[in-house]
Amino acid sequence: MAKVVIVTGASRGIGAATARLLATRGYAVGVNYRTRAQQADEVVAQIIAAGGKAVALQADVSNESDVIRLFDETERALGSITHLVNNAGGLFAQSRLVDIDLERFNRVLQTNLTSCFLCCREAARRLPAGGAVVNLSSVAARLGAPFEYIDYAASKGAIESLTKGLSTELAGQGIRVNAVSPGLIYTDIHADGGEPGRVDRLGPSLPMKRGGQPEEVANAIAWLLSDEASYVTGSIVDVAGGR
Numbered sequence: 001m002a003k004v005v006i007v008t009g010a011s012r013g014i015g016a017a018t019a020r021l022l023a024t025r026g027y028a029v030g031v032n033y034r035t036r037a038q039q040a041d042e043v044v045a046q047i048i049a050a051g052g053k054a055v056a057l058q059a060d061v062s063n064e065s066d067v068i069r070l071f072d073e074t075e076r077a078l079g080s081i082t083h084l085v086n087n088a089g090g091l092f093a094q095s096r097l098v099d100i101d102l103e104r105f106n107r108v109l110q111t112n113l114t115s116c117f118l119c120c121r122e123a124a125r126r127l128p129a130g131g132a133v134v135n136l137s138s139v140a141a142r143l144g145a146p147f148e149y150i151d152y153a154a155s156k157g158a159i160e161s162l163t164k165g166l167s168t169e170l171a172g173q174g175i176r177v178n179a180v181s182p183g184l185i186y187t188d189i190h191a192d193g194g195e196p197g198r199v200d201r202l203g204p205s206l207p208m209k210r211g212g213q214p215e216e217v218a219n220a221i222a223w224l225l226s227d228e229a230s231y232v233t234g235s236i237v238d239v240a241g242g243r
Contacts, residue, residue, distance in 0.1 A: 001130060003027040004078045005225070006070065008061050008119060009088030011036035013187035014136065016043045017214035018085055018221050023052030025222060027083065030074040031056045034088070053078065061088050061115040071122050083225050084123045086116045086135040086159075091152040093194040105151045112155035113162075120166055120177070129174030132225045135163050137181040139240045156181075160236055167234035176233040178224045183240025184211040207242030 009015040011033040033040035040056040047054040055077045059070035089112040140153035167177035199211035
């Protein structure tokens with residue numbers, strides 16, 4: 001079957017790297033973005049220049065009506081959706097839990113967890129047998145991110161639970177659901193948290209003595225989506241340099 005994938009939050013970082021890689025592997029790619037239209041257009045232009053097929057699609061995936069529109073517009077532009085990568089997410093400035101207010105906590109859950117839920121639900125309604133979903137977790141789900149991002153870690157832990165449950169619900173329909181759990185990766189998200197050099201600071205403490213690149217995470221995502229992982233569902237794959 002023709003492969004059509006939506007990659008949420010695909011204007012930068014891991015999402016952009018994943019969109020570019022999947023295009024080289026024969027996927028038509030819906031490059032989702034919320035506000036970074038120019039960056040999303042650049043990703044699409046790169047894919048097309050390399051002989052691939054892609055379209056940029058604006059949607060706030062924490063909003064139910066936007067998610068439905070995203071899936072509808074992708075199908076109109078590229079054909080029936082067969083795969084999904086739930087990459088959209090974010091965090092706020094490093095903080096102890098005692099200083100996190102309710103508004104911030106709820107915003108993190110909406111941005112990271114609600115978006116994943118909404119897109120997974122829409123995918124469950126539309127994907128055919130042979131389809132696959134990959135959700136983006138984080139090693140923060142396992143480590144808790146104390147003194148930095150406990151709210152972010154909590155949202156990612158919930159994504160892992162969602163992945164496990166949905167994988168069982170959809171296994172009988174021939175749809176696989178897995179997650180990738182990145183560690184310290186060189187992306188702009190660290191600047192969002194107030195420490196652009198965080199990977200340089202912490203990377204040498206890892207067993208592999210370095211931070212990772214977005215393309216290294218994209219490779220794991222692409223494998224989980226592919227038929228090479230045909231007997232893998234409900235798994236959480238760490239891409240974290242041994243952490």
